[in-house]
Amino acid sequence: MTDRPGPTRRALLGAMAAGGAAAATGLAARAEGDPAITELQPWMQYNGDGVDARPYGMPSPFEAHVKRRNVEWLTADPVSSVNFTPLHEMEGIITPNGLCFERHHAGVAEVDPAEHRLMINGLVDRELVFTMADLARFPRHNKVYFLECAANSGMEWRGAQLNGCQFTHGMIHNVMYTGVMLRDVLNAAGVQDAGTWILPEGADASGMTRSIPMEKALDDCMIATHMNGERLRPEQGYPVRLVVPGWEGNMWVKWLRRIEVGDQPWHHREETSKYTDLLADGDARRFTWAMDAKSVITNPSPQAPITHGPGPTVLTGVAWSGHGTIPRVDVTLDGGINWHAARMDGPSLDKSMHRFYYEFDWDGSPLLLQSRAQDSTGYVQPTKDELRAVRGKNSIYHNNGIQTWAVDARGEAENVEIG
Incomplete structure (x- = not known):
């Protein structure tokens, strides 16, 4: 039996491109008819400021809404x-x-x-x-x-x-x-x-x-x-x-x-x-000085709604603990019925923020988003009701309870309470 030749590099690249195109459905528009990519934009037609115009760099004016x-x-x-x-x-x-x-x-x-x-x-x-x-x-x-x-x-x-x-x-x-x-x-x-x-x-x-x-x-x-x-x-x-x-x-x-x-x-x-x-x-x-483990989903959230419609969606947030690092964050899309391990990404440093992600396909149905952090001591972030059962509602300080965002079919989010 003679060996049949394997697929050529060109064929492999073609197959990968086809698969990538299928995966990209809903993520990007086709090039034809999009003047933002097919036509020269104003900033492509004149010189910008020189290196001495901004001696202390500032954010883009298009990011002026990002502020305290x-x-x-x-x-x-x-x-x-x-x-x-x-x-x-x-x-x-x-x-x-x-x-x-x-x-x-x-x-x-x-x-x-x-x-x-x-x-x-x-x-x-x-x-x-x-x-x-x-x-x-x-x-x-x-x-x-x-x-x-x-x-x-x-x-x-x-x-x-x-x-x-x-x-x-x-x-x-x-x-x-x-x-x-x-x-x-x-x-x-x-x-x-x-x-x-x-x-x-x-x-x-x-x-x-x-x-x-x-x-x-x-x-x-x-x-x-x-x-x-x-x-x-x-x-x-x-x-x-x-x-x-x-x-x-x-x-x-x-x-x-x-x-x-x-x-x-x-x-x-x-x-x-x-x-x-x-x-x-x-x-x-x-003398309750130390800040206990805590997390919050930053996107999607009320100020950062889902704007792209159903399809591939990236959930992200931050977690931290005054007692060490955050090796694990779990997230739920349905208010705690099902929990999923988030993907921890970036440096894991003592008494520092940790970034987490969870990628999923949103089908357009309502969501109840929560995140739950666990720190390096084994402590698990409690629900708000668990905190209130011990400490009541008269406090102001040290609220590290789990936060809930309700996302509706339009992708808009709201702060809600479910425990």
Whole structure:
């Protein structure tokens, strides 16, 4: 028996092209009759700006809608308020500096780095004052962490309130911080044996302070000067801020000017209120610093509806945990009847955002979308009803319950409650 020749390379490519064309049905239009591809467009017919026209690069004007947004009725004055990261417009895990949410107690402090100082005092051997140049002489480190406000999703404790993941989950960002380890600076001052707490203080008009146990301070806390490769933005604490990985954002004191070492936590009224979660019986959980595992589907979602109609559809979202990494996220299209393992993609870093995807063919029927994160400790993100059974509905902080989006036959999504 003689061997028959195998298929030629041309035949294989032809078969692949035919298969690809079949798979692409519904994904792309044919070239004929589409002037957007068959005719010269205006931008193809003239020279654009030169390299000196935009010395600091900005997003395309066609992306002007991608921005932080405030909820005007949420607080009495925007000077002491919050705006929200547009999670539904983002990909990957890194938040661009200009889109990182803001939370202020007295507005943005505009600090001259040449005049800024950081003081270490209290129960130390040597009370020291550092300039920015002094801090730059310590060994530098680069770490990617999420920062989440303890009140993120806080409006949802009593039911669906805000229609969009920018508003339900947007008090979070995830960036690479560059700075020095807090322990190196504290060691330079010589922490005394009695020093078991620190009190960081900000240089803004509110004089923001928070108590942090020494164990955390000496573990992974940083004094950051840069985010995503450039200097901190003023609204993020320029020229220097505290980084407290995995713990609630109100402890990440901005415009850091002083760290006092003491032997017990300080009990300022504002500080105590931030550290407590009111339970249904009137008791309160205190010192609930770590942010538990949480996730949200960012697309489809109320601000990012399905616009292409039935067919191949990509679901995506982000997950994070203050206790480690996120090895697994499950998603459901039918409100929890059936769960599917999402595809984790991109870096998996400690106390950082993780990106997940789930690709499916949408048949045009209504969907009930949820995501459920599991962190590296084995902790599984609870439903909202599971949280309420333990903690009631009086809380504002630490709501990490599963979020539900209802998608109708038109592809439009809405924030709903199903437990």
